[in-house]
Amino acid sequence: MNPVEIAENASAPPIPVRGISEPRLEVHKFRSGAVVGASFLALVLQAFVPTHVWKGDLVGDLIELPLLVTLYFGLSRRNPSRGLLLGMVIGMAQDGLSGTNPIGLFGIAKTLVGYLASTIGARLDVEHPVSRMVLAFAFFHLHNLVCVFTRRWLLAQAAPLMTVRLLVASLVAALLAWPLFALLDKLRQDED
Amino acid sequence: MFEIATRRRPYVLLAISLVIQILLLAVQVRRPDGARLIRVWAVELLTPAERAGSWALDAMRGGWTGYIGLFRANRENQKLREQLGELTLRNSALESQAAEAKRLAALLEFRDAHPDASMLAARVIGGAGTGGRAIYIDRGERDGIQPNMGVITPLGAVGKVLEVYSNTSQVLLLTDKNGGAGALLANSRTQGAARGSGGPQLQLDYVSNDQDVAVGERVLTSGMDKIFPKDLPLGVVTEVKPGNPFKQIQVRPAAGIDQLEEVLILTGRKQWEWETKAAEAAASAATASTATAKKPNAAPATKPPAAAEGEAKAKP
Numbered sequence: 001m002n003p004v005e006i007a008e009n010a011s012a013p014p015i016p017v018r019g020i021s022e023p024r025l026e027v028h029k030f031r032s033g034a035v036v037g038a039s040f041l042a043l044v045l046q047a048f049v050p051t052h053v054w055k056g057d058l059v060g061d062l063i064e065l066p067l068l069v070t071l072y073f074g075l076s077r078r079n080p081s082r083g084l085l086l087g088m089v090i091g092m093a094q095d096g097l098s099g100t101n102p103i104g105l106f107g108i109a110k111t112l113v114g115y116l117a118s119t120i121g122a123r124l125d126v127e128h129p130v131s132r133m134v135l136a137f138a139f140f141h142l143h144n145l146v147c148v149f150t151r152r153w154l155l156a157q158a159a160p161l162m163t164v165r166l167l168v169a170s171l172v173a174a175l176l177a178w179p180l181f182a183l184l185d186k187l188r189q190d191e192d
Numbered sequence: 193m194f195e196i197a198t199r200r201r202p203y204v205l206l207a208i209s210l211v212i213q214i215l216l217l218a219v220q221v222r223r224p225d226g227a228r229l230i231r232v233w234a235v236e237l238l239t240p241a242e243r244a245g246s247w248a249l250d251a252m253r254g255g256w257t258g259y260i261g262l263f264r265a266n267r268e269n270q271k272l273r274e275q276l277g278e279l280t281l282r283n284s285a286l287e288s289q290a291a292e293a294k295r296l297a298a299l300l301e302f303r304d305a306h307p308d309a310s311m312l313a314a315r316v317i318g319g320a321g322t323g324g325r326a327i328y329i330d331r332g333e334r335d336g337i338q339p340n341m342g343v344i345t346p347l348g349a350v351g352k353v354l355e356v357y358s359n360t361s362q363v364l365l366l367t368d369k370n371g372g373a374g375a376l377l378a379n380s381r382t383q384g385a386a387r388g389s390g391g392p393q394l395q396l397d398y399v400s401n402d403q404d405v406a407v408g409e410r411v412l413t414s415g416m417d418k419i420f421p422k423d424l425p426l427g428v429v430t431e432v433k434p435g436n437p438f439k440q441i442q443v444r445p446a447a448g449i450d451q452l453e454e455v456l457i458l459t460g461r462k463q464w465e466w467e468t469k470a471a472e473a474a475a476s477a478a479t480a481s482t483a484t485a486k487k488p489n490a491a492p493a494t495k496p497p498a499a500a501e502g503e504a505k506a507k508p
Binding site: 080081084085088092102103104105107108111112115150154155 | 201202205206209210213214216217218220221229
């Protein structure tokens with residue numbers, strides 16, 4: 001059992017592990033409605049920007065805001081249950097908005113991303129910008145990997161495992177993670 | 193239990209979330225052939241189990257059916273074997289009856305072919321023992337059998353009645369050392385005496401070395417013994433050797449003496465005697481006329497002992 005789970009399930013006051021603050025209090029680390037609002041905004045922007053702002057431009061397809069939001073809240077809240085549920089909701093909503101993806105495709109991928117991000121967030125220092133960028137890059141490819149295998153194995157669809165465009169998109173996601181995560185840090189609730 | 197579930201809550205939740213979404217995918221997605229993915233998965237998931245179950249069921253059913261079938265087949269096989277044994281016995285009996293009927297038919301045919309002859313059919317019921325050349329038949333004094341009556345088959349002469357009892361009789365075969373019959377060669381009409389030697393063959397005596405006798409020549413009864421009618425098959429010459437003073441001639445009996453089952457007893461002995469006398473008279477007349485014509489002073493031919501003995505016996 002990892003420290004986070006111990007802290008979650010123990011009736012006694014949580015024990016700080018590796019300099020992490022009390023997990024039970026992390027639910028309240030963000031301002032009320034911050035998680036929902038940020039997630040909603042990410043979904044809207046993801047659906048709105050490629051369609052209306054960068055219409056016909058490939059730049060829009062390169063940005064994966066819902067993934068970054070899922071990753072951020074997973075890493076910050078460090079609660080696997082909440083992380084996977086948030087990832088599932090965001091992913092399924094993204095599938096629903098896409099109009100072409102079957103519901104569950106991004107949902108499965110983001111569920112795993114949310115769960116793993118929460119687990120990793122409880123063990124690693126994810127506050128440093130470089131580590132955040134590396135994690136964004138890695139999780140982008142993990143997300144893509146899950147989508148590809150879901151398409152191939154479950155849906156019997158052809159999907160490329162790696163392309164230049166995917167590489168560029170992962171780099172874009174890593175670069176975007178730096179300012180985005182810093183911006184989202186502003187939504188944190190002061191502990192004192 | 194509840195504690196374990198609580199501790200494992202993230203894993204359980206993760207598993208539930210993934211399964212729900214996978215099922216959701218399966219419900220939505222259709223294959224190119226139109227089938228929903230969940231149906232395809234369900235079929236692919238359940239079909240092997242169904243196939244395995246069907247195979248197991250078929251195997252069990254086949255095994256049971258085979259066992260029952262084998263059991264029944266075994267019983268049926270046993271039953272059929274019993275039936276086969278019974279039928280084999282029955283078939284042997286029928287074959288024996290058919291052969292007997294055939295032999296009896298031959299006897300009947302022979303008797304019909306000789307309406308003047310008085311015959312009585314008899315069954316051979318036993319032999320005289322080891323090395324014996326006598327048989328017992330199921331006819332005796334009550335059937336009118338008398339000693340010295342001839343015993344024949346349609347193939348030829350067999351022997352004569354030796355002893356008569358109330359219901360059975362002993363027949364002395366031709367091949368016995370004491371057996372014999374008056375004989376003549378079919379081609380040359382030369383008369384002689386056939387006598388038994390204790391072996392399977394007869395010996396034809398009193399045929400002079402001047403006579404031409406060929407191997408394979410038929411030997412008939414001469415009728416001179418007053419037992420057998422004239423010209424009844426007696427045998428076939430199998431060996432001819434020059435001897436002193438007569439040829440040594442071996443004759444194989446025509447009646448199949450070693451395989452007798454039914455025989456005919458010549459009960460009309462007097463008739464044979466009459467026929468024999470008439471034949472002798474005719475033969476004597478012919479011989480006398482021939483001899484008178486060729487050699488008026490020639491001596492009459494020597495009669496065979498059997499014929500002489502027959503004549504002696506015929507005299508009262």
